[in-house]
Structure formats: structure tokens, C-alpha cells
Amino acid sequence: xxxxLNDPKAxxxxxxxxxxPPPRGVKAMAIFRWLxxxxxxxxxxxxxxxxxRDQPSHGGTAAAPAAKVKYQCPMHPxxxxxxxxxxxxxxxxLQPIAAEHLAPSASASNALASxxxxxxxxxxxxxxxxxxxxxxxxxxxSPPPGSVPPGTTPLTLAxxxxxxxxxxxxxxxxRDTGGTLRVTATVTAPEQGAAEVHVRxxxxxxxxxxxxxxxxxVAGQELxxxxxxxxxQAESELLAxxxxxxxxxxxxxxxxxxxxxxxxxxxxxxxxxxxGKPMRVIAITSPTSGYVSKKNVVLGxxxxxxxxxxEIVDLSRVYVVADVFQRDxxxxxxxxxxxxxxxxxxxxxxxxxxxxxxxxxxxEARTTRVRMQxxxxxxxxxxxxxxxxxxxxxxxxxxxxxxxAVVDMGRVTYxxxxxxxxxxxxxxxxxxxxxxxxxxxxRAGVSAGDRVVSGxxxxxxxxxxxxxxxxxxxxxxxxxxxxxxxxxxxxxxPDKWAACQRCEKQHAGMxxxxxxxxxxxxxxxx
Numbered sequence: 001x002x003x004x005l006n007d008p009k010a011x012x013x014x015x016x017x018x019x020x021p022p023p024r025g026v027k028a029m030a031i032f033r034w035l036x037x038x039x040x041x042x043x044x045x046x047x048x049x050x051x052x053r054d055q056p057s058h059g060g061t062a063a064a065p066a067a068k069v070k071y072q073c074p075m076h077p078x079x080x081x082x083x084x085x086x087x088x089x090x091x092x093x094l095q096p097i098a099a100e101h102l103a104p105s106a107s108a109s110n111a112l113a114s115x116x117x118x119x120x121x122x123x124x125x126x127x128x129x130x131x132x133x134x135x136x137x138x139x140x141x142s143p144p145p146g147s148v149p150p151g152t153t154p155l156t157l158a159x160x161x162x163x164x165x166x167x168x169x170x171x172x173x174x175r176d177t178g179g180t181l182r183v184t185a186t187v188t189a190p191e192q193g194a195a196e197v198h199v200r201x202x203x204x205x206x207x208x209x210x211x212x213x214x215x216x217x218v219a220g221q222e223l224x225x226x227x228x229x230x231x232x233q234a235e236s237e238l239l240a241x242x243x244x245x246x247x248x249x250x251x252x253x254x255x256x257x258x259x260x261x262x263x264x265x266x267x268x269x270x271x272x273x274x275x276g277k278p279m280r281v282i283a284i285t286s287p288t289s290g291y292v293s294k295k296n297v298v299l300g301x302x303x304x305x306x307x308x309x310x311e312i313v314d315l316s317r318v319y320v321v322a323d324v325f326q327r328d329x330x331x332x333x334x335x336x337x338x339x340x341x342x343x344x345x346x347x348x349x350x351x352x353x354x355x356x357x358x359x360x361x362x363x364e365a366r367t368t369r370v371r372m373q374x375x376x377x378x379x380x381x382x383x384x385x386x387x388x389x390x391x392x393x394x395x396x397x398x399x400x401x402x403x404x405a406v407v408d409m410g411r412v413t414y415x416x417x418x419x420x421x422x423x424x425x426x427x428x429x430x431x432x433x434x435x436x437x438x439x440x441x442x443r444a445g446v447s448a449g450d451r452v453v454s455g456x457x458x459x460x461x462x463x464x465x466x467x468x469x470x471x472x473x474x475x476x477x478x479x480x481x482x483x484x485x486x487x488x489x490x491x492x493x494p495d496k497w498a499a500c501q502r503c504e505k506q507h508a509g510m511x512x513x514x515x516x517x518x519x520x521x522x523x524x525x526x
Contacts, residue, residue, distance in 0.1 A: 070097045072502070135401045145444035149414040152426040152461070153468035162422055168455025169418045172234060174448040175400050179436060180390040181331055183370075185322035187385040190373070193314030195288045198305055200263035203228030205301045206281050210310070213295050217286045223310055224297065225281040233280035234259050242273060278497055290314035315383070318376045320352060322389040322502040328433040331393050332357065332370055340374060342387040350374050350381075354391075398432070399446060400439045405454040406431060409504070410514050411483040415446060416453040416460050424453060424460055487518070489526040496521050 005069035071094035073079040073087035085094055100322040143149060157167075180205050207225035210217060219222070245252050252273075259269050272279050294311035303309060320340045324332055336354045361368055372389070374381060405415050406429070413431050416424040429445030446452065453460050484490075484500035503517035 068423075071095060072097050098237045114407065129367075141193045141378065143412060143428050145428050147428050149409070149428050150425050151468060152414070152464040154423065154425040155460075155464050155467050156421070156423045157463070158422060165456045165459045167453060167460065169451045170402050170405055170454035172399050172401050172442065172446050172448055172450045172452060174397055177393070177396060177398050177441065179393060179434065181393055181433065182322075182388055182390050183322045183324050183326055183328075185320050185387055185389040187342075187381045187383055187387070188319045188321055189293075189315065189383040190314050190317055190319055193288075193290065193292070193317065194293075195286075195312045195314075196308045197223060197284065197287065197310040197312065198308060199226055199228070199284060199303050200305055201230040202302070202304045203231070205297055205299055205303060208297070208299050210292060210295070214290045215292045216290070217292060217312060218287055218289045220284045222283040223286055224284050226284050226303070227281050228262070231259070231262050231264060231282055232280065234262055234264075235272050238269070239274060239276060239278065242276075246359045284309070286310075286312060288312055288314060290316075313383075315376055315379060315381075317373050317380050318383065320350075320372045320374050320381075320387075320389065322370045322372070322391075323362070323365065324370050326361065326368065327431060329357070329368045329370075331433055332391055336388045336391055336393075338372055338391045340372070340387055342381065342385055342388050344385075345380075348380065371438040382513055398436060399442045399448050401429075401442050401446070401452060402454050403434075403438045403440060405458060406440055407457060408512075416457065416464070418453060420450040424464070426461075426464055483518075487525055493525055496525055500525075 005134050033153055071081045071084050072095055079087050080095070080097070081094055081117055084096075086092065087094060101239045147155070201228045205224050206227050209222045209224060234255065238252060238259060241252040241255040256269055260266065263284070265285065268279060268282055287485050290312040291314075292310055293313045294308070296307065297303060320338075322338070332354060334354055334357065338352055338354065340349055340350045340352060350367045352374045354370055354372055356371040358369040358371070401415065407414050407416075407426075408431075412428060414426050419425055430443045432443050434439035434440055484497055484504065488497040488500050490497040499521045500518055503514055503521075509512040
């Protein structure tokens, strides 16, 4: 029987068999571990408490976090950086972007999200039901001719100031205009002159008469030979019906009509009746005269009725399609005479009349297509050829201004009228076409005899905008019409809308630079 361990009579244990004491520091490590667990729990509770405290109550709003400052090139708005530095394009110093340019205000966003109809009326560029005519016009951004353009103000300059910046003026004069309007044009194939060749019964191509594109064919000319089991069977039925008809049983009209519906020419049907033998291969002919523009068949092909085997284009008459700018389209009407000159053949001048003005407007080029038809019996013109069209315009009296007097902001076009004693008033105008000498036809806004600034116009415009900004009008007016409100969806793309606004402000009075700046903004805008 083994001796109990606690028996006093048990022999003493050897030193190697005694239990080892725990290592030093075990208790300290255990205390430290539990301390870390407690600290982590406290931190988690604190974070959750702060999160719950910052959440908005029912109907409340949370505080918006501070927007991070971004930097942008004043000349190239597409260059945006999180850090200050230089523009990689023009090396100008990047400028900080104002917070209001980064996103719409929180109040406007909350109002839109809540569906408040009054808040929606405050969003530029949005025309909502119930708007007054005045508010709707402002939302569309179309200031009437004769008004002061947005972002500007009348200004008065001292005589020495006028001399120092080199202000020159010109008088708006009434002129008898007519002459010609020259635009670019392209030759295209006529739509009504195209034809496709199909078979009416499936079969195999056993011979090809027209083997390549570009060949001229005439109506009725054989294009290929087709063996069709359905046609061959119908021929046999025709011959059987003929033999019964000779015995007075029935006529051959039904069998003949079936062959005609399967695409067999009447002459070939007569030949079958005359010889008394079915024709193995029937000819597929051209339905019209013209040039083969497409060929989708080879020898041995199995063809079906839905396949287009050939495409033939009649080029005896072609279209000359001219691109007329939007400002000039009112000068061109149905019946306006024009002369087309091919770019590579300046000695050939072909006369024609406008027979169609397309209803679409090219949004990128701002042009409208105008069509004329030209005879082309000798194939002097080929689709894809370029040239110019000179339209003969009717003579009329119009008010004209020199090019340097007109400030074109894209949406708003205006001039500065010299009212005497150093006072210059900006006035919105409606311009027409550009004349041969570089002057512009003015349809509304100024009258013959008005004196306008024609030299140092950019400096006058800059001074006017500066004074308007200092006075808190014009450029700072929230109702100022802007092309951004129509082209850009502010609610869904606020950053791109803000970039468009910066383009209009930074390149004001710089002509096409405003449009170039807007085109550099990545799409989509809507």
C-alpha cells in the first residue's frame, strides 16, 4: 500500500522531485494584462458615448465637419491639389479654394432633401411649376437685349484715365448687307438612292457575275446565279400544271404566281414553259442602277432571305450637306441658292438650292446641317469629299459693329455704350452673322448712331466687373444668369458646377477661354 504524501512517517523527497516555484514577474504580467483589458473597455465605452452624443435628434441636424482646404490653379481649374504648390501647366501658384465652391451649402442640401418646394426655387437654373415669368427667365439665364449684363455695372472714368488705357470708340452704323455666306460642306450618298439585294428562297450560290465592290451596274443586270430546291420544285410543279392544263384539267396561273413570288423573273418562267425543262440555276439581278458599295457573298455560299447580298448606291444625284453656324442659320432658308466648290477641284463650281434644313443642332460645334442636291451623272463628286458652299444672301439693312467692340461671354453678349463725359454703360445685345470684314451684325440692343467702346474693351470690362464686385452687385448677385445652371446638374454634380462657376469668374471677358475652361471639366455634368 503506498504511503500518503502527508504522512509524517513518509521518507523525505529528493531535491530533484520537489515542485518548482513559479518564475519571477508572473503576477506582475497578469496584473498588467488585466489593466490593458480594462483600458480598452473604457476607451470603447467613451467612443460609443461620443458617437451617440453627436448624432442628431429627431428633426435635428449634425454639425458638418470642417472641409479640408484644397488648392487650384486660377488659369486651369482642372488642376486641384491637397497641398500648396505650382500648376504643372503654367507654373502659377495654386490658390486655396473657398469652402462654398467645394459643395452646396448644408441648408440648401437639407432643403432639397426635405422636398421643400420653396427651397427648390432658390436653386439657380431650375424652373419649377408655379414660378413667375420673371423668376423663370432668371433661372434660364437669358437677359433681354438692352439690359445691363450680370456681373457688370456702369462706370465713369476721368479723362486722363481714359487716355492712359487707350480707350477708342466706334459708331454703330446701318449698312446694306447681302453678299455671300461661306461655310464648309461634305458630299454624302443620297438616302433614297440605296438598294439591297436579297433572295426570296434559300439556296446555294453557283456562279457570281459581280465579284467586287465599286462596279457600276444597271437595273436588271445579273449579279449571281442561285440554285434553290424550293424554286426548282416550283418549276416542276409549273410543268406538271402545264401538262394538266393541256388536258383541260386546270390552268398554270397558280404555279406561275408562286414562282414569281419566289423571285424568278417572268422571262425565265417563259423559258421554262417553252423548253419544258426546269431551270437549275436562276439569275439574281440588280433592282436599280448604281455602284456596288457592299458585297457579302462568295461562290458556294448558302444564302437565306434575311441576308443582304449586295448594296447598291445610285450616285447620279448626291447630297451636299453644309454646316451653318447657329448665328447664321436665319440667313439661310429653303430655296436659298448656293455654289459648292470641292476643295481639291477649285475650278469646278456646282450650283444648287437648299431643299432641307435639318432640325437638329450639333451641341459641340453649334452648327445646323443644311442639305442641297447636286446632279452627278459623270461621278464628279464622291461621298466623303469636302468643300465650301457660298450662299447668296438677300440684301437688307442691318446695324453693324466692329469685332473688337463685342464682349462674348458665351451666354451673354454685350458692348459698352459711350454716353459722354467718361461714362460707359454695359448693354446686352443680340448678334447675328459675322460679315466678311470681321464686323458683326447686331439684331437688338443698340441702334444706328450709338457710340460704343471698340478699343481697350477688355480693360473697361474688367474695371466694370471690379466696381460691381466692390459694390456687392453683379458678380456677387445670386440671381446672375449663368450657363452653368443650364449645362450642369448642381444637385448631383456640385463640384463640377462649382468648377464651371470658377471658369466664368476667372476668364470673364476672355471670349472663348470661358468655353475652353468648361470643356476641360470631366464629364458627366448631368
